[in-house]
Amino acid sequence: MSEFATIVRSVVASIPAGSVMTYKEVAIAAGNPQAARAVANIMAANYDEAIPCHRVIRSKGGLGGYNRGGTSAKANILKGEGVVLYKQHVHF
DNA sequence: GCGCTGACTGTCA
DNA sequence: ATGACAGCCAGCG
Secondary structure (H helix, E strand, O other): OOHHHHHHHHHHHOOOOOOOEEHHHHHHHHOOOOOHHHHHHHHHHOOOOOOOHHHEEOOOOEOOOOOOOHHHHHHHHHHHOOOOEOOOEEOO
């Protein structure tokens, strides 16, 4: 794996419960502000239980996707952690 | 090593 | 306010 992927995982794993980060923010934190797609790809292709991908959302507030139960499960988990959701979109 | 795909984003029409 | 287009990057066949 590349260093980028490692940093991305670390960043995502560092997101506290009740908080969320956008793919863009994660990409920036990983050192590549333009690599939002790559971040999403890493999440989708290399999911790990230690990596709370459900706390990573789209810049528009959409949940994006989830490879472990679907968007619905993702929304449910976020809501359970204290994130305010409104019809599957994060309420900033 | 090349080309396609995707849980994206921002801008233009 | 929607919809379409293009730019961007890493992973996989």
